[in-house]
Amino acid sequence: MELNLKEAEIAAIFDKGLQAHNAGDLNVAEQLYQETLAIKPEHPEANHNMGVLAVGIGKVQEALPFFKIAVEANPAAAQFWLSYIDALIKLERLADAKAVFDQAKSKGAKDDGYDNLEQRLRDAQGEPLDATTAALEKDQTKSNILDSLNLEQAIKLAKKKTKEGSSEEATRIYQDILTKFPKNKRASDGLKTLVGGSVRKAFKLQDPTQDQLQSLINLHSQGQLRQTLQQIEALVQQFPMSAVLYNIQGAVLQELGQLDLSIEAYSKALTIKPNYTAAYYNMGNALKEQGKLEEAIAAYNKALAIKPDHSDASYNMAYTFQEQGKLEEAIATYKKVLAIKPDYVDAYNNMGNALKEQGKLEEAIAAYNKALAIKPDYVDAYNNMGVALKEKCKLGEAIEAYKKALAIKPDYADAYNNMGNALKEQGKLKEAIAAYNKALAIKPDYVDAYNNMGVALKEKCKLGEAIEAYKKALAIKPDYADVYNNMGNALQEQGSLEEAIEAYNEALAIQPDHAEAYYNMGYTFQEQGKLEEAIATYNKAIALKPDHAEAYYNMGITIQCQGKLEEAIAAFNNALALQPDYETARGQKLYQLAHICDWDAIAEDSTLIPSLGTNEKFVPPFVMLSLEDAPDSHRIRSEVYAKAIYLQRPLPLPALPSKKPKRIRIGYFSADFHNHATMYLMAKVFAAHDRQKFEVYAYSYGPDANDQMRQALIKSVDVFDDVREMSFKDTALLARQDKIDIAVDLKGHTQDQRLGIFAYRPAPTQISYLGYPGTIGAEFIDYMVADPVVVPSNRRSAYSEEIIYLPHTYQPNDNTRIISQKVTTKADMGLPEDGFVFCCFNSNYKISPAEFDIWMRLLCKVNGSVLWLLKSNLWVEQNLQREAKKRGIQANRLVFAEKLPHDQHLGRQKHADLFIDTFNVNAHTTASDALWAGLPIVTKLGQGFAARVAGSLLNAVGLAELITENEHDYEALILELATNPVKLAKIKEKLAVNRLSQPLFDTQQYTKHLEDGYQQAYQTYFEGKVPQTIVVSR
Secondary structure: OHHHHHHHHHHHHHHHHHHHHHOOOHHHHHHHHHHHHHHOOOOHHHHHHHHHHHHHOOOHHHHHHHHHHHHHHOOOOHHHHHHHHHHHHHOOOHHHHHHHHHHHHHOOOOOOHHHHHHHHHHHHHOOOOOOOOOOOOOOOOOOOHHHOOOHHHHHHHHHHHHHHOOHHHHHHHHHHHHHHOOOOHHHHHHHHHHHHOOOOOOHHHOOOOHHHHHHHHHHHHOOOHHHHHHHHHHHHHHOOOOHHHHHHHHHHHHHOOOHHHHHHHHHHHHHHOOOOHHHHHHHHHHHHHOOOHHHHHHHHHHHHHHOOOOHHHHHHHHHHHHHOOOHHHHHHHHHHHHHHOOOOHHHHHHHHHHHHHOOOHHHHHHHHHHHHHHOOOOHHHHHHHHHHHHHOOOHHHHHHHHHHHHHHOOOOHHHHHHHHHHHHHOOOHHHHHHHHHHHHHHOOOOHHHHHHHHHHHHHOOOHHHHHHHHHHHHHHOOOOHHHHHHHHHHHHHHOOHHHHHHHHHHHHHHOOOOHHHHHHHHHHHHHHOOHHHHHHHHHHHHHHOOOOHHHHHHHHHHHHHOOOHHHHHHHHHHHHHHOOOOHHHHHHHHHHHHHOOOHHHHHHOHHHHHHOOOOOOOOOHHHHOOOOOOHHHHHHHHHHHHHHHOOOOOOOOOOOOOOOOOOEEEEEEEOOOOOOHHHHHHHHHHHHOOOOOEEEEEEEOOOOOOOHHHHHHHHHOOEEEEOOOOOHHHHHHHHHHOOOOEEEEOOOOOOOOOHHHHHOOOOOEEEEOOOOOOOOOOOOOOEEEEOOOOOOHHHHHHOOOEEEEOOOOOOOOOOOOOOOOOOOOOHHHOOOOOOOEEEEOOOHHHOOHHHHHHHHHHHHHOOOOEEEEEOOOOOHHHHHHHHHHHOOOOHHHEEEEOOOOHHHHHHHHHHOOEEEOOOOOOOOHHHHHHHHOOOOEEEEOOOOHHHOHHHHHHHHOOOHHHEEOOHHHHHHHHHHHHHOHHHHHHHHHHHHHHOOOOHHHOHHHHHHHHHHHHHHHHHHHHOOOOOOOEEOOO
16 A cells, blocks of 8 residues: 555656656756655656756766666666667767667667667768668557548548547547648648637647657657657647647757747747746747847746746846846846755856956855855856956966866866966966967867967067967957957067057957057057057047046157147046056156146155055156156166066077177167267267277167268268168067177167167177166166266166276267357347356256255345256246246246257357256256356266266266265355356366366267277177176276
8 A cells, every 4th residue: 555655656746747847847857857766766767857858958978877777677668778879879988889779679679769779870880781680670559540441531530520529539530640641631620620619628639648748858868859840740730739849849949040930939839828937938048049138038037927936037037137237137136046946056156257247256256156065066166266266366266266177177178278367367477378278279269268378478478479379369260359459469569560550450340349459559659650640549449448547648658749748647647547556657647747847746746756666567767767866766667667568588699609700790779860969979989989890780760860960870880770660579680680799779768769679689798878877677788888976886786787887977978069159149048148147958857846946045145147947848937937936036037948959059058157957867968068068067966877977977077076965065066156256267267178188078088998898798798708897997
């Protein structure tokens, strides 16, 4: 008695599971089959159907134990054997499949499907069919009306039964006919008349039998979708009012990708059975697959209105919300799913993804952990948790998560790719590239892995390899805008600017709203000097991405180059409003404020100045020189900047020569080989080089000028190359081809520099000279030309290079510069005829409140005196006059000089009485100009190179008495000279003599000293020694 009750209970549970399975409610079916097996573990049908469910979701390996139990429990069930053999074939376990096939035959299991399965098995094994192999016997025992009557007799009998009101018998006869003749119109029409008419109440006959449905399930589980569809179509002829059939038909059509037809089938099912939960659910899935997300959500809602605890419908609706970007709705719906089914691991995983998209990383990680608590081998959860941990900058923990995923699934390409991204963030570029290569070994068409590897290779300065990786990505996916953008960046860094612009244009052709491509193209235009194009392109980037701080920053740089300083400052302020810790933008803003002498605005950021550029965030070193005199900090800034910007991989060095060349080849690199301060100083040096000992090459990447200085240079050097259109690497390769022994950079960290050329190492020995008054902070610069005044021994640690100490001054001079003899008066210059004229022709950005306070006190103490300044821009006059008034000095006592041709500029200095220097950045070329023109200078020695240049020049011209050590002495000496005409006259007389007799303007002697430094540097290289300090004797 107990046994019968138990069997009845098992049968009831299993039948409910089968009904759910037929209705497409697979989660419920699985649960009920499991309950069946909990009571009776060897239940053949429950085991078989559990295997079918596992195959249906791709877990074929997990299906095998179920099929094995099923065939052992009921060896006569042919379908069980077919499912078992089919699964083995799917797993390519062909020998096992053949063994099970033979076992089935030995057990006497028979089915029509064996012929097809044997053919599949032999095809998979690559064997031809054996002609002697007999087909399995077909079961002919099934009773059908056509076994005893012919077709015409059966039709007549069905019509007779219909007239008699025996609808059930008539229906069975029509169904028997359609079983053998599925397309028989008379039987089909007769059946439809019965279903739609007088016998509509016979709903028990509107659905196929359980055996017929099981047959469909079996066919489907074997992957025979076309055959399944054909059988469904035959059954629909027999059961035209079967909602279940239409639902199954929709599912098969959906798998075949025929989404419109599948939705039509679901609609038919719902017309017959309006409260059919599974059909609404399946229709939602098909609509979602079509991208009709709102309609999909409506279908899921209808399913849930009928069955509120339908966890899969809620889950898929949540996922659809997530695809729409409706993250709050998605998360709320995932929570409903979990309230219905607390162990729904996919809901935890995808809720984690939605939380991650919201930036709620801790909550996302918690969700992934809950998924893993339920399913410890859930590789996707480990992978997604790794991504969240990476976004939290917990890179080590992220990598551990990826490793756990890979321990479970060693062929998980996504985990390798994501681990590569985390390793790249750690700076472990070699390991990152190895991870990307593993991802590509598993999935050779993985475009994201190629793209990410390109980024890593670019960061490793392997720009050529990076470009090749991007090209491979584009060969797989030609419409990948991000890859074109990244390739443009690599080309831009390579110096291939035109090719970079082509790449950005390709990205924009694919994705016209690609803000980063516009931004990067703007930067490339800026590098080319195409300022209007750059600004227009930055504006496009900002229109697409209004919070693009970098675009505002670089637009500020470009506008600044046009002389629109207030607009540039506004652009930097926009960048800082978006990103307050944007130190590069703050440094540039302060530099432009210094140019217009807006000291109140500078004071607002004064507490930030000491730390700017000294941490991980770089600031262009030159912009900080005038803001503070701190050489140790300036070295840190240069090193941070060089490390961030100059990522190029140096070219391999040539082998050491076996003998010294007859002439050392010197290569000078500059953008200033035209009428420029550098040439005013250097022109005579180029001509004075000893051609018996040196060959001189000039590489120009500045404007294509044909002015006096350019013409003089071309005559003075052995080879002149215009390389402005060449990439950094190509320029370095050209220098290698020219066999340059010593490459000399004349720009340093100043505007228009191309230190990227030197990063490629165009020559074995590389020297920083003249252009930048400080350390470059880069490993690729070996030496720096200086003197004992600008780099005293107690400040040696502030410079990363070895020093070539020249005996008198580091600065060259041309003692043939012409001073205009044009007759002018003080009045012509706007100066008083009899007042004392203090003069400072330094660029206005060098002036700070510290020296300006002293100057205003001097004007107050020296009656009738004026301060003669250079007018660098439109705003400086107004701002400095305002500052003077604040200090009690009338605005008209500041006189502003316009820019003049160089000879006239030298000539007008005779109208000044005394040049008074700035502090943090002294007069450099301007000091030489004044001294050459006979105008004495008073300076104050500072701490760094830039703050000691005038001291170096005064020392070299024999006027060390004009060098002071502090502000008090500086002010006192100036006042004494301004009020003691006799003493000042003696100083001027001494200068008039010394300028032609002291070392400062002895260009020939200076050039010999410089050449001595070059020769010692080359000798060190020739001997295979590392660079070391060089002291050139007098």
